[in-house]
Amino acid sequence: MGWTRKILRVDLSKGTCTSEPLNMEWAQQYLGQRGLATKYFVEEVDPKVDPLSPANKMIMATGPLTGTPASTGGRYSVITKGALTGAIACSNSGGYFGAELKFAGWDMVIFEGKSPKPVYLSIEDDKVELRDAAHLWGKTVWQTEEIIKKSHQDPQIRVSSIGRSGENGVLYACIVNDLHRAAGRSGVGTVMGSKNLKAVAVRGTKGAGAIKNPKAFMQAAATAKKVLADNAVTGQGLPTYGTQVLMNVINEMGALPTRNHRDVQFEDARKISAEAMHEKRPTDGKPHLVTNAACFGCTIACGRISKIDETHFSVVNKPQYWGASGGLEYEAAWALGAANGVGDLEALQYANLICNEDGFDPITFGATVAAAMELYDLGILTKEQIGLDAPFGSAQALVALAEMLVKGEGFGKDLALGSARLCAKYGKPELSMGVKKQEFPAYDSRGIQGMGLAYATSNRGACHLRGYTVASEVLGIPVKTDPLVTEGKADLVKAFQDATSVFDSAGVCVFTTFAWTLADLQPQLDAACEGEWTMEKLALLGERVWNMERMFNNAAGFTAKDDDLPPRLKTEPAKTGPAKGLVNGIDKMRPEYYKARGWSAEGVPSKETLARLGL
Template structure:
């Protein structure tokens, strides 16, 4: 079976590192990664715990397909109670770190307690120990990774770490590995910082050899890779344009949130999308996009590597930013660009680079800047408070805010609390475009109705990666549905939520779902883990994971009142485009969603649902 069968438990208070066997009875019910780590977390912490207290725990976890030859099998998750939302936090990352942990012989690492001084965990196959990190504290993610590799005299060590944002407990601090791959959302990096944990360095040389049926696994993974290769999205669109291919598509259908969701289309979309990245600049004749890049085992290669014009104002006299670095994904380009009315592509990349360098979620950061700019537009915030003129569209303001938030200086400290707390402090909580305290990604739910229900019911706060109904409503995958109607959306959202939980827990990338369904994942899991993983069983696992997360949130204090959207989306109709005159139809969708979920009118699991799922 494809699990390593071992976990590391690190007590940061006592300074101990111990090995223990994986609970295989739980692995059969929750699979791995997101599902299995969440099971451990909810069993071991009080749901009402303060996320930044010593009593919270944080877990790094791989899935059974992580480190194998399954396409995109390099994913890992970081699971904790999130400080941005107070809800369950599960943030997923690619790169090479997850596969390295698995190859070192570990399924997951659980951290509990808090260290009195900065430390990092070093893992070299079976050898694991805490090391002093005083020399790393105050360093960026990039510096930390370089220092650790040099100190271990091994360039192949993989590092998962925090930058200044995590140290300063920015509530949307990310955990970053391989320089620009991130477990980005919900503030998992702040929990890491609260425990004085700077990094986990891992080197694995064992490989993943315990596949249940090796010959069948080789056969079926080859077959499924061919499906990815032949698909228009995973075989052509994403490799060529990355996720940025969506910028013009979503803008043209009137669902690109602009200037803090005041508008649904951005006049500068063409200047910050995939086409602009691939077009030579007028200033230096060079393309911003250098190449694409793949994570471990990935046959899609959607990642972007990008360069900033050396003469751009953001990098003037800053040669450390002149080289190629992790480039703009669609969500980041939207949050740093359209959400703020900024159409300067190099300014967006500069802010994105700072997010990578210091470990910040660009979605929450950019969306929070959108709220700041609207408060400035209203006269609630002033130039004296912000340190700069912050009109919508100001690339200078965007760059300034990225710098002071990354460093934890001045008004950047308030930005680091996220839009919900910031807008509430200044008397306009309705201007926070968030659910459960987490900011929306790049889809306006007046133009894509299913995403409104997705956001409202997401267990980790507003999120597109828990139910990407855009696939169906916009791209026609697996079937085309009308984005402007509420009809059928409760069933669609539930199906996406449950399937996504299974994909995540297997240890593969959710982008494979543009070409694969659960029926494609199931034979890979069965060949790797055992024949008991039937399609029906895998579907049930996804549903079980979703309901487990929901139950934790309910015990943490969340109710049906938290399954809502900002008034702007429920009461202010879209001004232009196909959705003109529409608001989101959440009140129509939510009761039916509760009903098919097997929840009562308060959003609590019914006894029959608990019994059926074994919760």
């Protein structure tokens, strides 16, 4: 079947938990996870709702391949209206939590209302209850997971929780599972905190549900795993170096945003790269990287487990950070590093640990620090206002600001707003580098033109995981396109966005798309799920999900004006590298994209498009 056919509805206001059957008609149209949960969300929630009001809902959803032997089938997503953006939010996470939720017999959990006091949800197969979380409130993600495992006397229980940042209303708080995997962007953890929901603890013993054709499925899954193993990126690059393999590559391309996008190349990129993580430190003769790690069912294993230098200023007298823990991914290393001009690998690792431990998005945090450092550089923010000197390149400032945010003290309250609100507060809104109030990830769109269009049109605000044209423009996957031109990028971005919608809805990791196309996913879905799952049906599904999200945002008040980039990327040419002299051509690409989508010049899906997609 692919589905357990059951959803759990939790009314936090009333304290009730009820089971209901999955809408199988919708499952045939929207598949699962991102697509299906978004369908439930848009049907039940007013697009104009305040993200932090009890009327906003939050859904944790698995896909039909979650918990199956399909490679990377450990994903789950959190769908809500984002606290940071006010747009549709869908944050995807790996680890083991998603598979466990499926094993407990649930396709998704819908949270509504707000609990009068802190609670956590305990799920043991069909036994579901809301429990008091007074003793967990104020605790970090790491402490919460440990306490829940001890109190349930079950080390195998899987926990997804918020840290103090989610409780305190940091607008980009995450939901963290398995200690260092996160539904990371758009402030989904902030929404969870606003509901007084501290954690979800799951133990499942039922298995992933029946598969339509087990023999055909195992064959399709095995074939697809071989494709991953034989691919240079998924079989070699990511297992060896993780996503950090990109640091030097993107820097050489002149597309590594540096010092709040003032520059496109970072002189210290090598010091914070994957290669540097492998090298032995002069202080203790040990490498930063301990090992790689995999999420449930993953044959790629791109995760990093690292150990910080115990003599580094950030952790002296802090033995709790001396053990091995979740290591730097490319986006976090960029946001905490190059974005701020900081080339101290240990400082980045420490700041990243703080993000994991307390549950806030390192991309938005790092980019907000970058904006603050530019405001400091311009003399708009002073040492007195911040509480310390914060020039670009200061590892000390980065570390102190991370600690300040966690405590919610002083300037930490300003950092909690994200860069859009921070820059607006100090009269320089143009210095926030993002779209729809969500900060850019680690690619400068003057050097990779297609990413500018992908950022501008992303339904969740600036994001690399909604249409990763870097695959084509940089790595030549599935075909090589020129990163410095705008021609053809509208169709490229649309194709990537639609395909990604399908992978996100299936319950597998988007990293498989370095090697897989829909043709590799289709046989697995067709063998697992009841009904016919053809290539045509999947292509239509991807487009349907994208347009559904777009319609929600339009109804929430977003217009074509929001599909734009900050002035810097349109008026300040890249100073160095292959993109020297270039700005991003978003104004040329956007009308071409709307046309390719079948939308009006104002970015509204036409009646014909909606009819074709069954919306």
